[in-house]
Structure formats: C-alpha cells, structure tokens
Amino acid sequence: MEQVLFIVWRESVEALLVVGILYSWLRAAPEGRRGLPYLWGGxxxxxxxxxxxxxxxxxxxxxxxxxGQEWFQAIMSLAACALVVQMIVWMKTHGRTLKSELQSGANASLADNNWWGLLILVMIAVAREGSETVVFLYGTVSAVQGADIWKLTLAGSAGFAIALLTFGLLQLGGKLITWRRFFRLTEILLLLLASALLVGGLDRLISLGVLPTLVDPVWDSSALLDDSSGLGKVLADFAGYRAYPALTSVLLWVAYWIVVWALLRRADQPRKPAPIPA
Incomplete structure (x- = not known):
C-alpha cells in the first residue's frame, strides 16, 4: 500500500507543478484569464x-x-521500471527550463489568440503524468497477491491529499523544503522502487521459464533479514531485496544501477547550445 501512496503523491505533485505554473501565469495577465477555462478543460x-x-x-x-496474465504483468512491471528511469532522466534534463518552456507555449497561445493550443498543452502534460501513474500502479499492484481494492483506493486518496499539502508547502518555499530537494529525494526513492519493479518482473519471467536462474539461490539471508515481513518486506517492496535471489536477478539488478548511473551522469552534463546558422 505504501508504494501506491508514494507513486500517487509524487506524480500528483508533478502534475500540480505544471498546472500551478500555467495558472499563475494566466492569473498574472488580464488577457490571460480568458484561458483559465481551457486550462481546466485540459x-x-x-x-x-x-x-x-x-x-x-x-x-x-x-x-x-x-x-497470459503472468506475461502481461511481467511486461508491465518492466515497462514501469523503464518509464521511471526515462521520467527521471527527462526531469534531470528539462527540469531547469520546465517553467520557461511551459510559459513560452502559453505565450504562443496568447499571441495567436488560440486557447485550444493551451488546452492541448495542459492535456498532454496531465495525461503524461496520469499515464505514468497508471503504468506504475499497475506494475506495482500486479506484484501484490490478493490486494484489497479499498485499501489501494484509500492509499491513492491519501497520496493525492498529501500531494496537495506538499505542493502548498513547496509553493511557500523555505530552506528546509525546496523543489530541488524534493525532486532529489523522490528521484532516489523512485529509482529504488523501479529496481523493485525490475526484480518483480524478472521473478515472473524466471517462473515462466523465459530466463535461466544460473544459480538459485545465490545466498540465503532469511535468518538475518526475511523479505516477507518487517524491514525486509519494506526493502523488498521498495528496493527489490530478496532473501533467496537467483543469480540472474542479481546480475540484472547490478546492471540496472550501472545504466541508471550512466544516464544520470549524462543528463547532469550541461546541454550544448544549438549552433548559430551562418
């Protein structure tokens, strides 16, 4: 349940950020207020x-x-993992210019008096965050056997409520909670969660006989930290910890972190300005 709360919280804050930037911009200009119905329509x-x-x-x-459901859930878990990494790399690359890019798109709509362009801009931004949430949740919930739909609904509702509170606090600003620190912390948690989705997908592929185990298990750490209860269960849900891991899962888990490190290092490098035509 805690994964559902976290995912809804993080993605809702991102969507609120996009909507909040455009709402503030539209409210600041008298002529921009005509675009508010299109904003909410988007x-x-x-x-x-x-x-x-x-x-x-x-x-x-x-x-x-x-x-077929085993195949589908394995594919969705792996797709959710890839989507998390792609989203974080995209935010690393475009996060610094997100506000200016959104406002330039809104400026174009205002200049052309074409508010449908604003509606499409908001629709795409919200649908992107919403679709990411759907895929993440499906990949996460499919790994939970016998999940209670009411508990999942409650967790999702709580995540959205906390997102509203978080957005309000971040808008106020401060030294303790800032947008930069928020995204840095949640990026780490999301990457850990993505590694859990990866391991869950690999477990399904191994059970289907698609992937060999090579060595199964590599170790047995259940006496020290069981993955079915307590802290071990939390680590299993949020980081892909296994008390009896197969060697294939361990190797691909390590490969995942190497790829993530390389992508984030590349995303942190400043982008070169476009060449000026002669």
Whole structure:
C-alpha cells in the first residue's frame, strides 16, 4: 500500500507543478484569464485519457489466460521500471527550463489568440503524468497477491491529499523544503522502487521459464533479514531485496544501477547550445 501512496503523491505533485505554473501565469495577465477555462478543460481531458488507459489495461488483463496474465504483468512491471528511469532522466534534463518552456507555449497561445493550443498543452502534460501513474500502479499492484481494492483506493486518496499539502508547502518555499530537494529525494526513492519493479518482473519471467536462474539461490539471508515481513518486506517492496535471489536477478539488478548511473551522469552534463546558422 505504501508504494501506491508514494507513486500517487509524487506524480500528483508533478502534475500540480505544471498546472500551478500555467495558472499563475494566466492569473498574472488580464488577457490571460480568458484561458483559465481551457486550462481546466485540459486538466479534465488529461485525466480522462489516463482513466481510459487504466480501463484498457484492466480490460486486456481480464481477457488473458493465467499464463497470459503472468506475461502481461511481467511486461508491465518492466515497462514501469523503464518509464521511471526515462521520467527521471527527462526531469534531470528539462527540469531547469520546465517553467520557461511551459510559459513560452502559453505565450504562443496568447499571441495567436488560440486557447485550444493551451488546452492541448495542459492535456498532454496531465495525461503524461496520469499515464505514468497508471503504468506504475499497475506494475506495482500486479506484484501484490490478493490486494484489497479499498485499501489501494484509500492509499491513492491519501497520496493525492498529501500531494496537495506538499505542493502548498513547496509553493511557500523555505530552506528546509525546496523543489530541488524534493525532486532529489523522490528521484532516489523512485529509482529504488523501479529496481523493485525490475526484480518483480524478472521473478515472473524466471517462473515462466523465459530466463535461466544460473544459480538459485545465490545466498540465503532469511535468518538475518526475511523479505516477507518487517524491514525486509519494506526493502523488498521498495528496493527489490530478496532473501533467496537467483543469480540472474542479481546480475540484472547490478546492471540496472550501472545504466541508471550512466544516464544520470549524462543528463547532469550541461546541454550544448544549438549552433548559430551562418
């Protein structure tokens, strides 16, 4: 349940950031206030697209056989892992210019008196965050056997409520909580969660006989830290810890962190300015 709360919280804050930037910009200019209905229309349209994706995923899953569902859930877990990494790399690359890029897009809509462009901009931004949330949640929840839908709903609602509070605190600013520190901390937690999604997907592929185990298990640390309860369960859910890991999972888990380190190091490098044409 804690994974669901965290994912909804983090993605909701990102969506609120995008909407908040555009809302503040529109409210600042008298002529911009005409675009407020289009802003909220874009929010509703983006949420509708995310809900449609969720219904498609649930529908596809219900049509599949037991083995087909195992395949589908494994693929979704791995896709969610890749999506987390892609999102963090994108934020590392564009985070510093996100506000100016959003405002330039809104400026273009204002200059052309084309508020539908603003609606599409907001719809894409909200749908992106919403679709990421849907994929993350599906990949996470599919790994939980016998998940209680009411508990999941409560966790998601709590995550959104905390996101509203977090956004308000971040908007106020301060030395303790800043946007930079918020994203830095949550990036680490998201990468850990993505590694758990990776291991969960690999476990399913191994059970399907697609991947060899090589050595199974590599070690047995259950006496020291069991992965079915207590701290071990938290580490299993948030970092992919296994008390009885297969060698294949260990090697791919290490490879994941090497790839993530290389991508983030590349994203931290300043982008070269575009060459000026002669």
């Amino acid at each position: 929010v509703v349209a983006g949420l509708a697209l995310a809900v449609a994706l969720a219904l498609v995923l649930l529908g596809v899953s219900s049509w599949l056989s037991d083995e």
